[in-house]
Amino acid sequence: MTIHNDRTRIGDQNLGVLFNEGKVRRRREWRGVKDTLYDYGRWLYIISILARFIVKPRNIKAMFRYRWMANYLAVPHMVDKFTMGLRDEPLRIVHTAMDFVVYDVAQTMENIFRGDRRTGNDEKFSARCVLTDENAMTAFMMGFPTLKAILREVPTMFVANLLNQYSTTHYLDVAQQAGIPGDVCPMPEAEAGISIEDDFAVLGACAVQVNTTCDGSLMGNGIIAKRLEREYGIPTFQLVAPMRHREADVQDYAAQDIKNAIAFIEEHTGAKWDWDAYFECAKRVNDITRNRLAWLEMNSTNYPQFVGAPFSLYNDTNYMGNCGRSPKFPPIDRKIMKYAQHGYEAKRMMAPEYRHRAIIWGVQPQYVIDMLNWMIHCWGIVPLTDMLSMVNTRQIAEVDTPENREQAYYDMAWLNENMIMRNRTHGGYKVLVDELWQFCEQMNADMVIMWEHMSCKALDGMHGQFEEQARERGIHLVWVCHDLCDPRVYTRQAIRDQLNTYMRTVMREEPLDPTIEFLPDEKAW
Amino acid sequence: MPKVVKIPLLLLGSLAALFVVTFTVYFLNLDMKLLSKIEPFFLKHYDKMPRKNYV
Numbered sequence A: 001m002t003i004h005n006d007r008t009r010i011g012d013q014n015l016g017v018l019f020n021e022g023k024v025r026r027r028r029e030w031r032g033v034k035d036t037l038y039d040y041g042r043w044l045y046i047i048s049i050l051a052r053f054i055v056k057p058r059n060i061k062a063m064f065r066y067r068w069m070a071n072y073l074a075v076p077h078m079v080d081k082f083t084m085g086l087r088d089e090p091l092r093i094v095h096t097a098m099d100f101v102v103y104d105v106a107q108t109m110e111n112i113f114r115g116d117r118r119t120g121n122d123e124k125f126s127a128r129c130v131l132t133d134e135n136a137m138t139a140f141m142m143g144f145p146t147l148k149a150i151l152r153e154v155p156t157m158f159v160a161n162l163l164n165q166y167s168t169t170h171y172l173d174v175a176q177q178a179g180i181p182g183d184v185c186p187m188p189e190a191e192a193g194i195s196i197e198d199d200f201a202v203l204g205a206c207a208v209q210v211n212t213t214c215d216g217s218l219m220g221n222g223i224i225a226k227r228l229e230r231e232y233g234i235p236t237f238q239l240v241a242p243m244r245h246r247e248a249d250v251q252d253y254a255a256q257d258i259k260n261a262i263a264f265i266e267e268h269t270g271a272k273w274d275w276d277a278y279f280e281c282a283k284r285v286n287d288i289t290r291n292r293l294a295w296l297e298m299n300s301t302n303y304p305q306f307v308g309a310p311f312s313l314y315n316d317t318n319y320m321g322n323c324g325r326s327p328k329f330p331p332i333d334r335k336i337m338k339y340a341q342h343g344y345e346a347k348r349m350m351a352p353e354y355r356h357r358a359i360i361w362g363v364q365p366q367y368v369i370d371m372l373n374w375m376i377h378c379w380g381i382v383p384l385t386d387m388l389s390m391v392n393t394r395q396i397a398e399v400d401t402p403e404n405r406e407q408a409y410y411d412m413a414w415l416n417e418n419m420i421m422r423n424r425t426h427g428g429y430k431v432l433v434d435e436l437w438q439f440c441e442q443m444n445a446d447m448v449i450m451w452e453h454m455s456c457k458a459l460d461g462m463h464g465q466f467e468e469q470a471r472e473r474g475i476h477l478v479w480v481c482h483d484l485c486d487p488r489v490y491t492r493q494a495i496r497d498q499l500n501t502y503m504r505t506v507m508r509e510e511p512l513d514p515t516i517e518f519l520p521d522e523k524a525w
Numbered sequence B: 001m002p003k004v005v006k007i008p009l010l011l012l013g014s015l016a017a018l019f020v021v022t023f024t025v026y027f028l029n030l031d032m033k034l035l036s037k038i039e040p041f042f043l044k045h046y047d048k049m050p051r052k053n054y055v
């Protein structure tokens, strides 16, 4: 059922006016006086983060040492992609979430270059750092308040590809020149390329890698661990998340592996596990879970507020990268909640009308993740939630008792098993297929946008089951094929065209804003 | 003009000028236009760096 917006959008009506064929936009958006000034204020804040970062000599050194650092020239451009077309509360929600993600990534990079042997080389600091796989919940660091978990791959690969669609192509070429086949998932392949070219910062007393229970991830981790251990003398622990993570009989094993990881960190850093710190973090993890569930509940109504890539990316950062360890996240959660509640009460909408309510499933194309925002403005399709945000919903033990200390290992294992991506791409058809239809029902969705990441074998293997079951349920299933972070295989427009074709031919609909149906952004950052 | 009037006026004037300059940079996307021109120089620099490739 179509929902109409009673408010007319102030300022630019046709968003195509912002685009030309260049690397960046023609100009910024006119959103009316109040919202333009708000956006300008947030731009100043982002510029101030960048300025504070780049004045430090070690960070300048890093800019000239690491190729991936050049992508960070595009930070304000990335924020503009996520705020396109937004006004009122949704604009404020996206800025609150994404500006904090920018701040958090800048902090991670500060820490990386402080300890990095080639730039800051602060040896004392480096001895307190544990390199933590980006595919890991940082749960096993919750009881080490004096140590820093350093997720090296996050700024090097994951965020870099949000900033610049071509950020990984050089590293993919390096990996393929070394003999790695081109059909491997480009995320671990690019990370392997970065390691092969020696373009990761080097720091830390030890490292913990986690399997994503997929072939690509195991391949990438193997190459990275070899260089870390043999060349840089950084011992690396392999934390193994079970494949069938919902089965009761794998939980003892998973909990034991968490104990082993903690013992390994204690051995190599000299730090001791601190239960007070752990339970303090556990309280924050539960708070994060409650807030995410509240936003999802709001998104089940006619007036969703916190949606799309910012919802997903903020959850990734808060749930996985932070995992209750930082007290800086709860105030941001509360601020977002306040805006979301106001927006919901005022029935704020992001587009002139909402025609479809969609669940976004599968692994997203990182280089056009802002497509979810484009979908709202171009076709009136609201992304209610995405696969990567459908993670743990349980409350974990948060009171320090002898029984809860034992339970804590199971909770950390559970969180690790329910890391974003892994908890759905692996674990069988129940978590990937069956639960999707439950979410469609709960959130009142009539459409599923199915990202078909062509190099993720786990997802591709279920293609037929999705087709058959969506047809039985009368749900519009739109397949959108991509290659995660390699835009040379599917360009951004080739990705959007799959949705455009479906909307025109199957749904027989016309776009809300025809000026953005085709965007000349093949050369854009 | 007495100093008590002149100083606040000067302050207000410079704040207004700062606003006009930064808002023009913001609205015309001049920051991104400039930085996108710098990127190729960095890429050339990275291409020239000696590398220690290792599998």
Ligand code: SF4
Residues within 6 Å of the ligand: A185, A186, A187, A188, A212, A214, A215, A216, A217, A363, A421, A422, A425, A453, A455, A456, A457, A458
């Ligand atoms: S997208 Fe698929 S193949 Fe790639 S890392 Fe994730 S689970 Fe593995």
